[in-house]
Amino acid sequence: MSDIPPKYRTAALDNCPDLPNDLLLALAAWSAVPAGSLFLHGEPGSGKTWSAVAILNEQRERLFITESDYLDHRRKRVSGERTWDLGHHPIWPSEVWGEHPRFMLLDDFCSTRLTDWGKAEMARLIDKRYTLDLPTIVTCNLDLDAVTQQIDARTASRLAEGQVHGFPAKDLRQVGSLAQIREGRV
Ligand SMILES: Nc1ncnc2c1ncn2[C@@H]1O[C@H](COP(=O)(O)OP(=O)(O)OP(=O)(O)O)[C@@H](O)[C@H]1O
Numbered sequence: 001m002s003d004i005p006p007k008y009r010t011a012a013l014d015n016c017p018d019l020p021n022d023l024l025l026a027l028a029a030w031s032a033v034p035a036g037s038l039f040l041h042g043e044p045g046s047g048k049t050w051s052a053v054a055i056l057n058e059q060r061e062r063l064f065i066t067e068s069d070y071l072d073h074r075r076k077r078v079s080g081e082r083t084w085d086l087g088h089h090p091i092w093p094s095e096v097w098g099e100h101p102r103f104m105l106l107d108d109f110c111s112t113r114l115t116d117w118g119k120a121e122m123a124r125l126i127d128k129r130y131t132l133d134l135p136t137i138v139t140c141n142l143d144l145d146a147v148t149q150q151i152d153a154r155t156a157s158r159l160a161e162g163q164v165h166g167f168p169a170k171d172l173r174q175v176g177s178l179a180q181i182r183e184g185r186v
């Protein structure tokens, strides 16, 4: 069983021709020694999830989760419905790997219309990962100033302590990535 969405299963950093070289080098350097958070922000379709999964694919004890799936799970938990918790995710055997995923990719941060409860849940998750010093990649359409507006300054501050990279605005879904074009897939 894999947590990686099929769309991104083949993602690899050595096949990201659309990204500027300095950005690729920074991602590769973080991937080699993952520590703290890696905040990737940019317009829809700019390749954030692809490159984040490329890094995740190098990790063994890892979890891919979107903001909406995370909140869905938390909602069920609060209302007593059956769900996994972060330590009991179907692909996260906590008895083997402990309560918190060692390596997490939180995809589409701030992508849903967050209620106050949702904001508090996301702030709590980021704080938890921060205080436990667990490597966490966050992809987001907003920059950290906008995260301050959307969530709060405390969350943006924690993310700013890690690495922050903006992706050039280019919707690869519209134009096709260079890798796809080279392979004749678009
Ligand atoms: N190096 C690559 N090789 C092949 N396909 C790629 C590559 N990089 C990106 N893509 C494709 O480009 C599209 C957009 O990439 P991706 O989903 O990572 O964007 P995103 O920045 O996460 O967008 P959003 O903010 O909407 O979630 C996807 O179809 C993805 O599969």
Ligand SMILES: [Mg+2]
Residues within 6 Å of the ligand: 048, 049, 050, 107, 108, 139
């Ligand atoms: Mg994405």
